[in-house]
Amino acid sequence: MDDDTETYILLLLSDSNLPTGSFVASSGLESYVKHGFASSSSSAADATVEFVRNSLSSYARSALPFVSDAHRAVMEYSSHQEMDGKEGVGTDKSLDDILKALTDLDGLYQAMTLNHVSRRASMSQGVALLTLYSKGFSRPPTLSAFSGAESRDHESRMQILLDQFKLKVRREEVFGHLPICWGALTAALGLNLERAQYLHLFLHARSILSASVRLNDLGPYGAQQILLHAVRPLVATEATRCRNLRTGLLDNSVEGFDEAALGPANTWPLGEILAGRHDLQHSRIFNS
Amino acid sequence: MPEPQLSHITKLRAGGGCITVSILGEKAVFSELSSTYPLKLLSQFIQDTRAIAYLLTYGGGLVSGDEIGLVVNVQLGATLILLSQGSTKVFKARPGKRLASVKSQHLAPLTLHPKHPGARTISTRQNLDFHIAPRSILLLLPEPVTCFRDAHYRQSQRFHIQGDGSIVILDWITSGRISLGEEWAFSHYYSMNELFHNEKRIAKDVMLLDKEELGDHLLPNRSLRERLQPYSCYAMLILFGPEVQSVIAAISARYDKISIFKGVVVRMAGIETEMVKGWLREALYGLESIIGVDVYRRTFP
Numbered sequence: 001m002d003d004d005t006e007t008y009i010l011l012l013l014s015d016s017n018l019p020t021g022s023f024v025a026s027s028g029l030e031s032y033v034k035h036g037f038a039s040s041s042s043s044a045a046d047a048t049v050e051f052v053r054n055s056l057s058s059y060a061r062s063a064l065p066f067v068s069d070a071h072r073a074v075m076e077y078s079s080h081q082e083m084d085g086k087e088g089v090g091t092d093k094s095l096d097d098i099l100k101a102l103t104d105l106d107g108l109y110q111a112m113t114l115n116h117v118s119r120r121a122s123m124s125q126g127v128a129l130l131t132l133y134s135k136g137f138s139r140p141p142t143l144s145a146f147s148g149a150e151s152r153d154h155e156s157r158m159q160i161l162l163d164q165f166k167l168k169v170r171r172e173e174v175f176g177h178l179p180i181c182w183g184a185l186t187a188a189l190g191l192n193l194e195r196a197q198y199l200h201l202f203l204h205a206r207s208i209l210s211a212s213v214r215l216n217d218l219g220p221y222g223a224q225q226i227l228l229h230a231v232r233p234l235v236a237t238e239a240t241r242c243r244n245l246r247t248g249l250l251d252n253s254v255e256g257f258d259e260a261a262l263g264p265a266n267t268w269p270l271g272e273i274l275a276g277r278h279d280l281q282h283s284r285i286f287n288s
Numbered sequence: 289m290p291e292p293q294l295s296h297i298t299k300l301r302a303g304g305g306c307i308t309v310s311i312l313g314e315k316a317v318f319s320e321l322s323s324t325y326p327l328k329l330l331s332q333f334i335q336d337t338r339a340i341a342y343l344l345t346y347g348g349g350l351v352s353g354d355e356i357g358l359v360v361n362v363q364l365g366a367t368l369i370l371l372s373q374g375s376t377k378v379f380k381a382r383p384g385k386r387l388a389s390v391k392s393q394h395l396a397p398l399t400l401h402p403k404h405p406g407a408r409t410i411s412t413r414q415n416l417d418f419h420i421a422p423r424s425i426l427l428l429l430p431e432p433v434t435c436f437r438d439a440h441y442r443q444s445q446r447f448h449i450q451g452d453g454s455i456v457i458l459d460w461i462t463s464g465r466i467s468l469g470e471e472w473a474f475s476h477y478y479s480m481n482e483l484f485h486n487e488k489r490i491a492k493d494v495m496l497l498d499k500e501e502l503g504d505h506l507l508p509n510r511s512l513r514e515r516l517q518p519y520s521c522y523a524m525l526i527l528f529g530p531e532v533q534s535v536i537a538a539i540s541a542r543y544d545k546i547s548i549f550k551g552v553v554v555r556m557a558g559i560e561t562e563m564v565k566g567w568l569r570e571a572l573y574g575l576e577s578i579i580g581v582d583v584y585r586r587t588f589p
Contacts, residue, residue, distance in 0.1 A: 054515060061496065111492045114553045233507050260442050260478045265496035268515065269522040273555045280543065 001190040009189050013199060016210065018136075020128045022203065025121045026211035026286035027055055031274040033215060034281050044217045049230045052208050058268040059204050060238035063179040065245040065264040066109050067200050070183025071193050073101045073250060074161070078187065081157050095161065102165055102180055104249050109177045112264060115276040119175075121288030126181035130166040133185050134159065158188035198239045205231045211286060303327050303356045307370075309339045309424075310363040320361075327356050330373075335580060338367040343430065349377030352440065356414040362424040362453070369579050371587060372430035375462065381409045381440035381475065411440040411476065422451030425531050427579060429587050432460040432521065432561060435474035442478040449485045454529025456575065457481060458568070461497075462561050463513075463520040471520065472513040475499050483528065483551075491553065493524065519557040521564045525571075527552050535574035542571075 016023075029051055032038060038047035077098040113119045138159055144152065162184060169176035179200070186196035209227055212218040218226070247264060248257040257263070266272060278288060305323030309316055316339040323329045325346060332340040343358070350356070362368045420426050426447070435441050447455055459479055464470035476498040483491040499512055516522070527536050528551030536552045543554075554571070558564035569588035576584040 053510075057500075062494075108489070108492070111489050112494065114491060114493055237507060259480070260444075260496075263494065265478070265494040267496050267498075269495060269497075269555065270516075270519070270557060273557055276555060277543075 001192075006191055006195060009191050010195060010199060012137075013186070013189075013191075014203065016206070018132060020132060021125045022207040023210065023214075024286055025125065025207060025288045026215070027059070027121070027204065027208050027288060028117075028271055028275045028278065029055075029208050029211050030215060030284055030286045031278045031281060033217060034284075035274060035277070037270075037274075038217065044212075045222055045226060048209065048212045048218055049226060052205050052226075052231060053234055054268045055208060055271055056201060056205050056234055056238055058266050058271050060201055060242040061245070061267050062112065062264045063109075064197055064200070064238075064242040065247045065262075066105055066177070066179035067183040067197055068193060068243075068245065069247045069250050070102060070105055070180045071187045071196050072183075073098055073105075074158075074184045074187035075193070077161070078154070078158065081154070095164070098161060099164055099168070101250060102184060103168065103174050105247060106174045106177050106180045108247055108249060109180060110175050113177070115272060117275050117278040117288050119177075122178040123175050124287070126176040126178040127166070127169050129178070129181040129185050130162055130169065130176065133162050133188065134166065137189065162188055194239075194243065197243055198235065201235045201239055202231075205235055214285065301357065303354055305329055305356070305358045306360075307341055307358070307368070308361040308363065309366045309368045310361075311337060311365045316366045316368075319363075323358075326350070326354055327358065332371075335583075337365060338369065338579065338583070340369045340371065340583060343370060343372045345376070348374065349379055350412045350414075350441075351379045352381040352412055353410045354412050356416075358414075358416045360416065360418045360426070362418070362420050362426045364421045365423045366421075367425040367427070367578065369427045369429065369583055369587070375431040375434045376414075378412050378433065378435045378439040378441045378474070380436055380438040381411060383409060409440045409476070411442050413441075414443045414445075416443075416445045418445070418447045418455075420447065420449045420453035420455055422453055425454045425456075425529070425578060427456045427575065429456065429458050432462045432523070433477075433479075434462045434464060435477055436464060437470050437473040439474040440476040441474070442476075444480045445482070447481070447483045448487075449483065449528065451486065452530050454531035455483075455526070456532055456535075456572070457526040458523065459493075459526075460521060460523035460564065463516070466520065472497075472511070472516045474512075481524075481526065483526065485528070490528075491526065491551070493526075493553070495522075495524070518559055521556075521558045521561040523556040523558075523564050523568070525552075525554040525556070525568070527554075531578060532575070535572060538574055539571055 032051050038044065041047035041050060077094060080094060110119065113122060139147065139155055165174070165184065168174045182200050183196065206227060209218070209223045213220050213223050244262065245264065246257070246262050248259055251257045275288065278284065302324055303326055305327045306320050307318065307329060308320035310319045314336065316334050316337045318331050318339060321329055321331055321341065328344040328346060330342040330344055332342055360368070418426055433441065447457065449455060459481055461477060463472045464474060479495045481493045482489065497512060497516065500510060539552060539554060556564050556567060565588065572588065
């Protein structure tokens, strides 16, 4: 895929109007503020930046390995399909294999996300992404004239894969967690891994800032300033630090997987406590 | 699944150990209790089907390069209570290259970087594997881990629960030797707890607390202390299985809905370790009927 097309997809995916449910998630910020942690900072902006830094760091370390593995798996499936050509030999089997890989990743993410608030938010945003793909990014027959036969073929295979995965979510065979769905969606759209990782972290940070605006802690202008000047280096740092992390599920190398160095982990214990306490707030406007 | 048993004796390495508790007649017995330096196991006493063992380390702490590998089997119908004597102290890590030259000192700051395989820190490790048979109970209630300045510690615990086995796991860490002014001054702490029920993974918790080393200068570096204060103790408690349902119900009632996999995961933070201890003593009161009044008071004085 050429750079312009990728940039165009980035623009589409970073639209804050996308119906992915991220506007109802504060990723623990609401709980953080309600529990009085923000008031120990000198200003609301400092408190928000501090929260974004901790939250993003822990999220990158724990979720990015899943984005990367889901993305790699779908990319591999996609390129295999192209090499196989049109015969369709072994297609069912490779479809089953990729679905199993995604299901395993999803199961591990569920086992590693040990509070019900984060799980709930992750699942609702994950399934929203799958819906977004089938309803918002698929090519309607009326627009088929804008593509060649080969890309239509590729699109329809990706469509089948994501629809099958979504069906499994409906049947409650899988949970449909956000990092796995994001990795699969971006790979299906042809976005490269580095950009998919970067955008995922950016969107996590931006949704925290928009939550901060809705909570009336920051004004919309102040949030933009933070987004440009403070969040950019944070996202860049975490994207670099975590780009090679893996879950270990897809790596069957002989020497074994160095889980402590490369595997997912939480890095902010207070964040886990705050997320777990979200539902204990007397009133709340976000679902996480 | 066949229970891993006595065969471990032959395989014991430095820091290795094995505990097997089984039921003989009506009474628990340690059918195996073996360990090698620097790990030491102490069987305290046996009361009906309950057995208590203490995990100790010679000299009261673990140094860089120590690697504890313990296999624990709690067999059908037995209850094992594993405690530690005092907190697990982890001493400062030394750099991997132990050359007497000044040059090697320069390697030390790089040692945490996975991208520099040549400069490895020798960490302190503990790997514990637990096998909990049907109708048996494991209570792992050690004192918290205390990592000293520049310590590099990795702990992995895997729990294989069969059928209606039950477990209580407490995993906690303090900020260091506060009396010496150490507060979150260690360099690396990694703790992994993975639970399998009938071979299926039901929970996996990984906590990583390490110094951030940022590659560029866009951001000011921030100490671990800044990230973890004002608390000086973080704890995690996992309860699972039919024998601890009443305790789970009591905790769940206090905190609304925190049960997530038929078991429960509770996380705590305290300004002082004693506050966390106090909370645990209260929240786990229901365990008194399982482990007995004496043991309960000893564990939560």
